[in-house]
Amino acid sequence: xxxxxxxxxxxxxxxxxxxxxxxxxxxxxxxxxxxxxxxxxxxxxxxxxxxxxxxxxxxxxxxxxxxxxxxxxxxxxxxxxxxxxxxxxxxxxxxxxxxxxxxxxxxxxxxxxxxxxxxxxxxxxxxxxxxxxxxxxxxxxxxxxxxxxxxxxxxxxxxxxxxxxxxxxxxxxxxxxxxxxxxxxxxxxxxxxxxxxxxxxxxxxxxxxxxxxxxxxxxxxxxxxxxxxxxxxxxxxxxxxxxxxxxxxxxxxxxxxxxxxxxxxxxxxxxxxxxxxxxxxxxxxxxxxxxxxxxxxxxx
Amino acid sequence: xxxxxxxxxxxxxxxxxxxxxxxxxxxxxxxxxxxxxxxxxxxxxxxxxxxxxxxxxxxxxxxxxxxxxxxxxxxxxxxxxxxxxxxxxxxxxxxxxxxxxxxxxxxxxxxxxxxxxxxxxxxxxxxxxxxxxxxxxxxxxxxxxxxxxxxxxxxxxxxxxxxxxxxxxxxxxxxxxxxxxxxxxxxxxxxxxxxxxxxxxxxxxxxxxxxxxxxxxx
Numbered sequence: 001x002x003x004x005x006x007x008x009x010x011x012x013x014x015x016x017x018x019x020x021x022x023x024x025x026x027x028x029x030x031x032x033x034x035x036x037x038x039x040x041x042x043x044x045x046x047x048x049x050x051x052x053x054x055x056x057x058x059x060x061x062x063x064x065x066x067x068x069x070x071x072x073x074x075x076x077x078x079x080x081x082x083x084x085x086x087x088x089x090x091x092x093x094x095x096x097x098x099x100x101x102x103x104x105x106x107x108x109x110x111x112x113x114x115x116x117x118x119x120x121x122x123x124x125x126x127x128x129x130x131x132x133x134x135x136x137x138x139x140x141x142x143x144x145x146x147x148x149x150x151x152x153x154x155x156x157x158x159x160x161x162x163x164x165x166x167x168x169x170x171x172x173x174x175x176x177x178x179x180x181x182x183x184x185x186x187x188x189x190x191x192x193x194x195x196x197x198x199x200x201x202x203x204x205x206x207x208x209x210x211x212x213x214x215x216x217x218x219x220x221x222x223x224x225x226x227x228x229x230x231x232x233x234x235x236x237x238x239x240x241x242x243x244x245x246x247x248x249x250x251x252x253x254x255x256x257x258x259x260x261x262x263x264x265x266x267x268x269x270x271x272x273x274x275x276x277x278x279x280x281x282x283x284x285x286x287x288x289x290x291x292x293x294x295x296x297x298x299x300x
Numbered sequence: 301x302x303x304x305x306x307x308x309x310x311x312x313x314x315x316x317x318x319x320x321x322x323x324x325x326x327x328x329x330x331x332x333x334x335x336x337x338x339x340x341x342x343x344x345x346x347x348x349x350x351x352x353x354x355x356x357x358x359x360x361x362x363x364x365x366x367x368x369x370x371x372x373x374x375x376x377x378x379x380x381x382x383x384x385x386x387x388x389x390x391x392x393x394x395x396x397x398x399x400x401x402x403x404x405x406x407x408x409x410x411x412x413x414x415x416x417x418x419x420x421x422x423x424x425x426x427x428x429x430x431x432x433x434x435x436x437x438x439x440x441x442x443x444x445x446x447x448x449x450x451x452x453x454x455x456x457x458x459x460x461x462x463x464x465x466x467x468x469x470x471x472x473x474x475x476x477x478x479x480x481x482x483x484x485x486x487x488x489x490x491x492x493x494x495x496x497x498x499x500x501x502x503x504x505x506x507x508x509x510x511x512x513x514x515x516x517x518x
Contacts, residue, residue, distance in 0.1 A: 212465030
């Protein structure tokens with residue numbers, strides 16, 4: 001195998017790579033060994049520390065906490081998608097009085113840390129007399145941040161389309177809204193699908209911030225069960241269990257994103273022969289090509 | 301403005317806390333991320349597998365969970381007593397280890413943008429491995445890495461606020477100190493937002509400036 005960095009290895013390089021491989025394995029084993037030794041030495045493998053996880057009620061509570069995490073994610077994901085589309089369409093508007101302010105809102109929402117926004121909703125608004133459940137503080141902050149990020153993603157998707165797409169739409173008599181709805185958005189969503197799903201993974205990850213503003217999701221329950229001295233304060237086992245659940249949830253969503261991306265790439269390849277996507281192809285140039293004035297294939 | 305001028309001590313100490321987290325976490329992320337990125341593009345299958353596993357696992361872990369593990373699960377394992385300095389060090393480690401995965405991916409994709417023909421031509425000229433790297437591949441990769449790397453650091457700056465949930469002083473935690481002094485929390489948090497918008501705008505301005513300066517002309 002050859003890459004930018006190295007040639008196909010010869011006998012000396014193969015020997016050297018083997019040695020480096022052995023060193024890598026040794027270093028990884030040393031780190032793992034250290035962790036296991038510390039876990040063993042502090043008695044994390046004892047039955048007492050895992051006692052809490054033998055009760056069905058504890059697992060029921062974990063299931064409920066997972067449900068609350070997923071509930072916040074589901075509402076935030078749907079809201080963020082809706083807000084993302086609204087902001088993207090606003091930012092692509094022809095009217096400067098709409099485009100300008102919405103652009104500013106998007107930039108500000110993207111620049112503010114999600115946690116600070118949650119603080120504003122949960123600790124700040126009561127000063128003004130608005131009390132908010134932690135659930136809604138988490139969800140609204142996630143919608144605001146991820147919605148503005150998705151707006152930029154969708155806008156980039158629409159702007160990356162060849163200009164001929166919207167020109168063709170206008171040429172057959174469609175109005176602005178119809179061009180957007182029937183021609184531009186479907187293609188932009190298709191092209192940006194992997195990025196959109198990746199942003200949803202970020203949304204799922206950020207629901208964990210709710211722990212800091214006392215939303216009773218998985219981490220909150222891990223902290224609670226980990227401080228119960230009747231079970232021997234199993235904070236390390238609780239972190240391991242809850243961490244495994246979180247990572248599994250995110251991995252599932254990331255796996256979906258990868259599948260979608262691979263599928264899109266496959267179908268895009270098939271479609272290439274039918275419709276060559278040429279960014280430089282504009283209406284004027286198309287006319288020139290038909291008149292035989294210009295070569296449609298750019299020469300390299 | 302009174303909320304700032306009357307509490308300048310708090311604002312300066314929390315801003316300093318945020319900057320310490322940002323700089324120290326960023327340095328750790330750069331060192332660790334470069335190492336992992338190098339492993340991900342190395343000719344050694346084991347190193348590639350280890351790098352891929354690290355990146356895929358940590359990228360699918362919420363930052364809050366990383367902080368949680370470092371703040372609550374690690375001290376009993378290592379027998380640490382939680383003082384201010386220990387909390388700060390643990391927070392820097394959490395930020396660094398989390399951000400390192402993004403640094404590694406940025407470096408890897410930067411190296412992948414260099415066409416193979418560049419290195420092959422350099423090797424055909426008889427340049428050694430070191431010369432191919434320092435004269436041909438890395439200068440080109442560096443240029444295409446700068447803009448996405450700045451985005452990684454903007455994200456890191458915003459992520460420093462998570463440390464507020466784990467008793468580390470930074471801009472995210474100024475709200476609780478100010479409310480103890482009887483200030484309006486709503487206004488305090490709005491000012492924190494303003495500070496972050498300004499800091500992020502500064503970083504994106506730097507990003508654009510660097511991008512224009514080191515644009516790859518192909």
